[in-house]
Amino acid sequence: MDFMGKPIKVSEKRGLAGSSTVQCPYKVLRLLDEHTGKECALYLWDEWFYSTVSPGDSITVIGDFDEDGKCDVDHQNNFLIVHPDTLLAGTKVASSFSCPRRTVLDERLRSNEHATAALLGTLLHQVFQAGLTQESPSVDGLQEYACIVIKKNIESLYACGVHEGDVKATLFGAIPKMLNWIHRFIYSKDSRMSNVDFGSTIGQKVVKISEVVDIEEMSWAPKYGLKGMIDASVRVKVESDTHTVNEKIMPLEFKSGKAPSGQASMEHCAQVILYTLLMSERYLKPIDNGLLYYLQSDQTQGISVQRSDMVGLIIRRNELANDILVALTTQQLPPMLRNPNMCRYCRHLDVCTIYHKVLAFSIYGVET
Numbered sequence: 001m002d003f004m005g006k007p008i009k010v011s012e013k014r015g016l017a018g019s020s021t022v023q024c025p026y027k028v029l030r031l032l033d034e035h036t037g038k039e040c041a042l043y044l045w046d047e048w049f050y051s052t053v054s055p056g057d058s059i060t061v062i063g064d065f066d067e068d069g070k071c072d073v074d075h076q077n078n079f080l081i082v083h084p085d086t087l088l089a090g091t092k093v094a095s096s097f098s099c100p101r102r103t104v105l106d107e108r109l110r111s112n113e114h115a116t117a118a119l120l121g122t123l124l125h126q127v128f129q130a131g132l133t134q135e136s137p138s139v140d141g142l143q144e145y146a147c148i149v150i151k152k153n154i155e156s157l158y159a160c161g162v163h164e165g166d167v168k169a170t171l172f173g174a175i176p177k178m179l180n181w182i183h184r185f186i187y188s189k190d191s192r193m194s195n196v197d198f199g200s201t202i203g204q205k206v207v208k209i210s211e212v213v214d215i216e217e218m219s220w221a222p223k224y225g226l227k228g229m230i231d232a233s234v235r236v237k238v239e240s241d242t243h244t245v246n247e248k249i250m251p252l253e254f255k256s257g258k259a260p261s262g263q264a265s266m267e268h269c270a271q272v273i274l275y276t277l278l279m280s281e282r283y284l285k286p287i288d289n290g291l292l293y294y295l296q297s298d299q300t301q302g303i304s305v306q307r308s309d310m311v312g313l314i315i316r317r318n319e320l321a322n323d324i325l326v327a328l329t330t331q332q333l334p335p336m337l338r339n340p341n342m343c344r345y346c347r348h349l350d351v352c353t354i355y356h357k358v359l360a361f362s363i364y365g366v367e368t
Contacts, residue, residue, distance in 0.1 A: 002223070003040070003061040003071070004084075008032050010055055017045050017074065025049050029059075040069035044080065047315060048073045052322045053082050060084045060223060076307070079314055081225050083321040090228035090274035093317045094267040098342065100334040103320060104327050105348040115347075116160045120170060123149050124256040124295065125231065127171055128178050129215045132232055137182055139175055146171040174256075177298055185209050185300075198289065198302030205302065207291070211235040213249060219278035224314070225321060228278050234291070249283055251275035251290045258297040268292055270313055272303040277310070332359070 009030040014023045027044040042061055044051055053059065063078025065071040073080050096103035123146075130145045131137040150157070150167055157164060184193045186209045196207050213233040220227045232252040237245050253272050259265070272290035280287045290303040323334050336356050337343060346352065 001064060003031060003033070003042075003065065004059070005031055005034055006056050006058055007042070007053065008055055010053060012049075027051070027053075029053065031059075031061075038069060040065050040071070042080070043070065043072045045072060045074035047075065047311065048080060051080060051082060051315065051318060053080075058083055058085055060225075062223065075311060079224075079311075080318070081223070081314065082318040083325060084222060084225035086225055086321040086324060087220060087222065087227040088225060088317055088320060088324075090226060090271050090278065093226070093274060093313060093320055094270035096320045097267060097270070097316060098263050099337045099346075100320060100323055101336060101352060102346060102348055104323050104333055105351060107324050108327060109348065109351065116162050119153070119156055119160055119162075120167065121256045123153060123167065123171060124174055125254055127175065128254050128295070129232065131175075131178050131182050132186075132212045133215060137179060139179065142175045142178065143172055146175070174295060177295055181293060181295075181298070181300070196291065196300050196302040198304045201306065202289075202302070202304045206239040207302070208237045208239075209234045209252075210237050210247065217282070219275075219282045221278050221281040223281060224277055225317060226274060226278055228275055230275050230278065233279060236289075236291070238289075248287070248289060249279065249285070250287055251279055253290065253292050255292065255294045256296065257294065259294040259299040259301065269301075269303055270309075273305050273309055274313060274317075276303075276305050 007029040011028050011030075012025060013028060014025050016022075017024050017026065024045070027049050029042040029044070031040045031042055032038075033040060060081040061071060061073070061078065062081065063071050063073065071078060092103050092106065126149050127142055127146050131142055134141060146168065150164060150171070154164065157167060185207065188194065194207055195204050197204050211234065213235055214230075215232055217230045217233050218227070219230060230251045231254045233249060234252045235247060235249050237247050239245050251272055253268070253275065255268060260268070269292070272292055276287045276290050288305040290305075292301040292303060293299070294301075326332055333352075333355055336352065343349060343352075
């Protein structure tokens with residue numbers, strides 16, 4: 001049974017973990033069950049040992065306590081959510097891997113900056129989602145819808161300084177690719193056209209979307225301290241190696257650009273994994289796969305959720321929640337990245353630098 005409450009004491013110790021013969025550090029959180037009045041203990045092992053948690057912090061333990069009131073959170077078992085009442089968007093958690101300071105500033109500041117790339121991405125999303133939900137999507141139908149979308153966002157276009165005709169050309173140019181994808185994964189009877197690679201664990205699978213359950217589905221998972229807007233929730237038929245068909249619900253994430261590599265690719269995968277967690281709470285069933293579609297490179301990637309990935313993401317979510325609360329109470333931000341290649345194009349470059357100079361002056365009395 002899950003535990004929600006606050007630790008009354010946090011201590012660090014060393015001991016043997018499981019069958020290991022090597023001593024390793026671990027944390028012990030003494031907890032008070034407010035319903036029964038009984039004390040219990042949470043043991044944090046492996047990467048969980050480094051969790052920042054103090055007496056009085058709100059926590060959720062996802063796992064069972066034994067008869068002695070003990071629960072172990074380690075690489076293989078259970079989860080700890082710190083500050084679960086701070087609901088963080090899956091996109092924020094995923095993007096914070098590259099720069100936590102930028103993500104905290106995103107939460108602190110509401111930028112009025114109008115970015116052309118972001119606006120085009122939003123418009124392409126809307127057209128693609130219309131194609132998913134229309135009964136018989138066609139080029140003419142989606143072009144007509146694209147014109148409606150442009151008119152609804154005309155003020156944003158002017159704010160970005162882009163011409164209406166250029167945006168229309170971009171949307172119209174993307175429609176054939178969108179329709180091709182929709183035909184392959186929804187309407188085509190040729191299974192070879194809808195092969196998706198779900199990675200080394202599962203491999204290639206034939207997938208067919210049998211139903212678009214929801215579009216732009218806003219999901220909350222207070223249990224995990226997460227929230228998110230899912231591009232599309234789809235019911236998918238997955239054909240196994242033995243030609244048996246399993247039906248699953250999974251998130252479909254649409255990206256208007258090319259399939260990236262490195263850090264950006266990891267962030268996109270992380271985003272989909274967190275969406276599976278949100279959908280598991282929403283639909284009250286385990287959801288362990290997702291789809292990621294890149295429009296520009298016309299690539300579809302299958303995401304298979306592994307516990308090791310989930311552990312890393314929840315720990316990152318906990319760290320981000322702590323960073324945001326520290327910034328709110330002490331005005332301290334996570335360390336500056338100091339990476340010229342990334343910082344040069346950051347939307348918060350000026351504010352980030354000012355924060356840094358003010359902090360340095362207040363501590364050392366000199367500018368840096």
